[in-house]
Amino acid sequence: xxxxxxxxxxxxxxxxxxxxxxxxxxxxxxxxxxxxxxxxxxxxxxxxxxxxxxxxxxxxxxxxxxxxxxxxxxxxxxxxxxxxxxxxxxxxxxxxxxxxxxxxxxxxxxxxxxxxxxxxxxxxxxxxxxxxxxxxxxxxxxxxxxxxxxxxxxxxxxxxxxxxxxxxxxxxxxxxxxxxxxxxxxxxxxxxxxxxxxxxxxxxxxxxxxxxxxxxxxxxxxxxxxxxxxxxxxxxxxxxxxxxxxxxxxxxxxxxxxxxxxxxxxxxxxxxxxxxxxxxxxxxxxxxxxxxxxxxxxxxxxxxxxxxxxxxxxxx
Numbered sequence: 001x002x003x004x005x006x007x008x009x010x011x012x013x014x015x016x017x018x019x020x021x022x023x024x025x026x027x028x029x030x031x032x033x034x035x036x037x038x039x040x041x042x043x044x045x046x047x048x049x050x051x052x053x054x055x056x057x058x059x060x061x062x063x064x065x066x067x068x069x070x071x072x073x074x075x076x077x078x079x080x081x082x083x084x085x086x087x088x089x090x091x092x093x094x095x096x097x098x099x100x101x102x103x104x105x106x107x108x109x110x111x112x113x114x115x116x117x118x119x120x121x122x123x124x125x126x127x128x129x130x131x132x133x134x135x136x137x138x139x140x141x142x143x144x145x146x147x148x149x150x151x152x153x154x155x156x157x158x159x160x161x162x163x164x165x166x167x168x169x170x171x172x173x174x175x176x177x178x179x180x181x182x183x184x185x186x187x188x189x190x191x192x193x194x195x196x197x198x199x200x201x202x203x204x205x206x207x208x209x210x211x212x213x214x215x216x217x218x219x220x221x222x223x224x225x226x227x228x229x230x231x232x233x234x235x236x237x238x239x240x241x242x243x244x245x246x247x248x249x250x251x252x253x254x255x256x257x258x259x260x261x262x263x264x265x266x267x268x269x270x271x272x273x274x275x276x277x278x279x280x281x282x283x284x285x286x287x288x289x290x291x292x293x294x295x296x297x298x299x300x301x302x303x304x305x306x307x308x309x310x311x312x313x314x315x316x
Contacts, residue, residue: 001183004073004081005057006030010047011168012084015105017051018172019082024179026057027076032087033061065090070097080182082175083137092139100189102137103178105171107164108200109133109149111192114142115200119167122200123160124207124225126217129153130163132171134178136189141199145189148181150174157247159227203230210234210243212266212315216283220248231291234266235316236307244297245289266315274299278315 002025005016019026029052034043045053052059062069070093073081080101083090095102108118110133115121122130131151138144150170154163181187210219210232223246226232231242263269263279270277276287287300304310 001025001179002027002077002079003179004028004030004076004078005048005052005084006081006086006090007048007084008032008046008087009085011107011164011171012048012086012105013051014168014172015082015084015175016048017055018176019179020055020057022176022179026052026055027078028073029057029059030086031059031061065094067093070094073097080179082179084171084175090137095137095139100136103147103175103182104135104137104142104144105175106133106135106142107167107171109151110135110142110146111194111197113200114197116202118200119164120160120200120203120207120225123154123158123163124221126221127154130167132167132174134174143192143194145191147187147189148174148178157224159224161228208233210315212278213281216248216280216285219280219285220246236292237316240293241303241315242291242293243287243289244291246285246287246300248283248285264314268304268309268311268313268315270311271301271304274301276300276304 003019005019005026007016008031016026016029029048031046031048031052034045036042037044049059065088074097078098080103081098082103082105084105090102106118107130108122109129109131113121119130129151131149133149134147135144136147152163152166152170178187208226208230210222212219212234223232223243227244231244233240233242235241265279265281267279268276269279269284274288277284278287289297290300290303291297292303
């Protein structure tokens with residue numbers, strides 16, 4: 001099948017590679033323009049553009065998806081389009097030019113977690129399962145008819161980064177399967193049940209801050225949900241402290257009981273080696289790895305000793 005592929009971040013790269021490996025002809029790869037990155041802020045290509053150039057595929061990053069762009073796709077003999085985390089809304093003129101031939105790879109089990117941040121939100125919410133849905137694109141936000149689904153278990157300590165990488169590979173396999181079914185005429189699109197829909201909006205700064213009055217499990221979910229990016233944080237006397245890793249139990253040690261010691265949420269209960277036990281609204285959370293503002297990543301124990309803080313000190 002002759003395709004146009006539209007995508008931008010590293011999540012989309014395995015799908016592009018899988019399409020090529022499956023023997024499909026990619027007539028054009030469309031991605032976002034080069035953007036300044038790194039210390040030097042030099043313009044850098046998107047991960048999808050880097051992959052496309054490596055694969056010898058033509059690349060475009062049009063400023064406008066207008067009628068001229070639509071005609072370009074028709075002139076290229078495009079039969080269908082694949083969209084994976086492109087970062088732009090496709091206008092009706094583009095959808096209408098190839099009706100029922102735009103396939104999107106979405107990182108959730110639709111209709112749950114429609115929107116821009118389905119992986120982060122699923123981990124933050126403590127979901128035990130997520131997955132990939134391929135769907136026909138529509139004008140609504142992730143509202144198109146579903147084609148195929150595959151689920152993925154989320155472990156209790158899995159981070160967003162780990163789930164992201166697993167879903168990227170799963171999405172690539174499912175998209176190839178979807179294209180094969182489309183070519184064979186075996187697809188049976190299923191409408192979504194809007195009454196069961198939930199949403200995964202883009203992350204805001206407030207989403208990153210740990211609420212110590214929440215239960216320990218919710219704190220843990222937020223920390224792993226923000227790992228590796230953008231990173232959960234707490235405040236240490238007015239300064240940001242990133243919390244990169246932590247856990248709910250410290251093996252081999254009795255569990256501190258904040259309810260029996262009138263500890264306040266956010267209060268340090270004890271320091272054991274590299275880890276720091278902190279009281280929450282219900283239970284204890286062990287900080288493992290942190291990074292102070294402008295500093296280097298270090299163990300929570302090393303940070304506490306360097307700051308000369310201990311039991312009774314309260315994070316805010």
